[in-house]
Amino acid sequence: MTPAAGVVTADPAEPAAADPAAAEPAAAEPEGADRWELLRALGALAATPPPASRPVSEALGLPPSAPADHTRLFVQDLPPHASIHLGPEGKLGGEGADRVAGLWRALSLEPPPDADHLASLLWLCAELGAAAGSCRTAVAQRRLEHARSVLLWEHLASWLPGYLAAAAPYPAAGGWSGLTLAALRRELATTAAAAVLPAALRDAPAPVDPHERAGDLLQAMTVPVRTGFVLTARDLARAGADIGVGVRVGERRFALQAMADQDPRATLSWLAGHARRWAGVHAAQPIASLASEWWAQRAAATAATLERLAGDA
């Protein structure tokens, strides 16, 4: 999953294609290698469970997490893949992964199998930054900085803040989520803010529709770009306790169906409240203002739709 070091060369043979969406790249900060190492380390913690990751967490000053907690967060409940959070089906692979892979190919690189995993994205970001710092020509440096900017705004800032908010309550997130958010914020600050929404959000599927079939609607609840929120198994367990229905252990879609079968009104109401809360989460976290605004609006729209449906149930 983690690309080999040095995949990005400092002096690519071909100049980068012009990208009208990107502004003139800002110069890299002078921290140098340490800055990129931090990104690699934060990504590695999402990919490598303890105890193998213990030296990394110790270096970051983070408490060690239990292997089971790590698996629960990064494997079971919230796999840190961009495709899940940006893809039209909320699943691994597909269009969401293809967008990331496209960036690698644009850099004349072979995308790794998990190119859209957070570890891969942060690693690539570090490689681009490191390579840009050692470029011998300004053209090459601009090209790499531009690529890094695209990576940051299109493929990280577009989903990572929401992901980190969802991950924060998990024991394995510890201080990691806050640290990662801070690192992202710092990286974004080194580049000019994108003038347009990330493509994944521009082309996102329509928000949930009150006229959708019940099954499709419940399926949509697991698709962040359709709802504006992240819904975890942990959330569902809490929902079951809140509204007093049995929670099926299994995929979220089936658990939701089972909850809705037992008490559709309460289930829809709870989901509406969940969407409302997420609208607030996005609004309170304007790291990438255009994207954050989009997510907040999407969550608010979902909340309104679900409230209406709950009233009709």
Added chain:
Amino acid sequence: MARRRTRQPTPAPTPDLGALGERVSAARAAAEARGDTFYQGPSQTLLASFPPPERWDEWAELDSRAWPERVERRSMLVPTTCFNCESACGLLAYVDRDTLQVRKFEGNPAHPGSRGRNCAKGPATINQVTDPDRILYPLKRAGARGEGTWERATWDEALDAIASRLRAAITEGRHNEIMIHIGRPGEDGFTERVLASWGVDGHNSHTNVCSSGGRTGFQFWTGIDRPSPDHANAKVIYLISAHLETGHYFNPHAQRITEARARGAKVIVLDTRLSNTATHADHWLSPRPGSEAAINLAVARHIIVSGRANWDFIRDWWNWQEYLAACRPASPQTFETFQEALAEEYDGYTFDLAAAESGVDAAVLAEVAELVAGAGTAFSCHSWRSAAAGNLGGWQVSRTVFFLAALLGAVATPGGTFPNAYNKFVPRPIHVPPHPKVWQDLSWPLEFPLAQNEMSFLLPHFLQDGRGRLDTYFTRVYNPVWTNPDGVSWMEVLADPEKVGCFVALTPTWNESAYFADWVLPMGHSSERHDTHSYEQYDGQWVGFRQPVLRAARERLGQEVTDTRQVNPGEVWEENEFYIELSWRIDPDGSLGIRQYHESRANPGQKLTVDEYYGWMFEHSVPGLPEAAAAEGLTPLQYMRRYGAFEVTRGQGAVYAQPVPEEELADLHVTPTGRVYTGAPKPDGPNIAPVGAPAPDDEGRRAVGVMVGGTVRRGFPTPSGRLEYWSSTLAAWGWPEHALPGYIRSHVHPDNMAPDQMVLLSTFRLPTQIHTRSANSKWLDELSHTNPVWIHPTDAARLGIARTGDLLRVATDIGYFVAKAWITEGIRPGVVACSHHMGRWKLVGHDAVASGGMMATVSLHEDGDNWSMRTRERVRPYESSDPDTRRIWWSDTGVHQNLTFPVHPDPISGMHCWHQAVRVTPATPGDRHGDIAVDTARAREVYHRWLAGTRPAGSYSPDATRRPAWLMRPLKPAADTFAIPEPAAAFSAAGADPGAVRTDR
């Protein structure tokens, strides 16, 4: 509704990212300077190995529920075997040393068949043991039969009452009024021997609604009714079954198929439905139901015409001479003639013909046939239920499957297919009672002289015909009302004391049949009973031992347990001790000659104990076990209680080719075709695995082998001693047209269906349930609890079924059921499918019966011959001693489709032909999910129609006997009972309706 605030990311103070970066860089540099890898990448998890046997007395592991504290739990690990499906996979019970309760079940690595691996049903045994709704005490009916009111009774009351009835029936010569009806036995022969000791031919099994069709095809070839494919060493694995997911013996077979695939073996699966097995196939063929034999024959033709038949094997081991003599008497009786004849017989089975029959493209068939033809002797094949259980003539599916193995010479070769008896070891027990001197016509009627097993599913009709009555009818972990077709007819007879005088249900849990019982007696699950068993799962022989694990645990601690009820929950018992006690009460003074078979040898006049029963068996009848036990300082029984299984042999190889020992050769008679008979008596071997019993010659010499290459070799237990390509039995008993491997067009062949009918496949299992036996497992119920009807999108569109979940009505010959649709391309167009595991129910008013997570509460309405069932209450969360019953999140438990199926007895194998020709329509406005409607008068008509297709022994027997004596029979009566009685003395060969049965010949 309570509301909570979503936890927001804590706004931590801004970290010093620069300093952190430096620390990380430094740590990485230091690690790499040491030669370590700082970023180690994704995890690689290693599976834990099994606890080593030397630590099975004192195994410690951390209690996961106590986390984060490190609390050790100490367990004794006690082996037993699973009692759910027939695979009998090994289990290890983790018995808490402090509480002496079973904490969990995992796999037993010492079990040669399952090798420590289990499917979901094995570990779920813990649910069955701790099921809050299980039956813990003997119950006696309090109200009218079927009313659902019960009172607790003592075992003494039950035993005395039942023994009294049995004694009266036996002493009054009413032996045939006693019957024990078995579900999956899960043991090798104990019940049969109990019945034999009573002198009763009352063994009834479920096999004719299960695997009789498959067995018949193998029996007519080899004299042994099951295959044992050596999948692990095969090059090509050919399955007309779902053995990677379900079936006998899927877990042991699946792991070996997986090994073979890892080495490059190819898997071919014939299944109309996209089963989990089909998804793993290299070639999945989805044939039109019932056309499988045509495909097999096209493959056979390809083997022959492409020159890949193993002629040396065929020359030595097929009964080709008998074929020529019977079918081509005018031709030269040479092997060359036979080669030509064989090609001629199947010349018509071109790929085009098979394609036309099956709907599978001819080019695909050709590709598959080439693969099979290239397998040589490493061709393993299996057909069990599936097509063989679904179709009229389904037995020809397994006969034509084995035809392929026989053509290739892939019989008992590495990677080939063995007769199961080569890979099965049934130890001779301490007592072997003689054959009963009566013949049970209710199970073995004259209309079905070649039936592979008891005609169990026709019992209600036979009782309604007036062919007999039952004084005492036991069901043993069996649920005939739910399992059989035409369950309403079962309810009618079970509710009628004139037809069934006393109904005793031996069952761990409530079921649809037990509602009608007079006595409900609680029997143990896997970890609460003794049994031995041995199943063909690879080329070797093993004996497994099921045992009450708490009894074994207490004995390890030095405590004495003399009765399994002392350690089982409530007053749950086991059958062995129950039958011994019951037999003593039937014959307390021994005057009936019954008690002797349940007496101790060590202490004459005392009751036989299970310790002595199994101790004797393991000491005297399992070669190698006493030595293996002695090497560990154990008795054979102690060894089996410790390890749970013993591998007797490995690598049986081609037993048929083994020379017969000199001591068995005396006063020989060799027929012109090489059949060898001997005057030497048969030695009493320790292995009594059932096989065919070829008749002696006219002078009474027993069939001992065949002459091949100048040596008397063991051969096969068939009349000819060879593989029977041509069956003299079928030819002689009225079916000459089916004496060769052939293709019988099914009752669901397009020619036999109306244009608006579809085929319903109702036979398939789900990997996580096993009929009604597993239904008190909460884990399994959560995994699988409903049975939607699979329907192809084109059919759904044609019929106006818009969405998955829409209700549809499936109309059979005798009624209909209402189910949900599952629109999927995993089923062939023109075919619908519905798994048979679901649709459990209890009756309104049966308040003593907890419905658990699988039983809807239904009302049953009778209006003359018209019956209907409607769901009144679906499953829902409820309070019990198990908090998980509050977490039942599902309500849909499917539909009991079997109620709407009429009986379809195959006239040769006797198998119920499960496939149904149905009309599928969208549900009508008044329909509700789970609705059932049945016309029992119509059910009787269908029964008579199928009965009319039989060729009864009374008209067709070549020797005035009821049945070929050589054929296998679970409990074989004495030889003189085989004679057809005078019409006045027994039910007419023509059956209840003389006009219904053909007498032409």
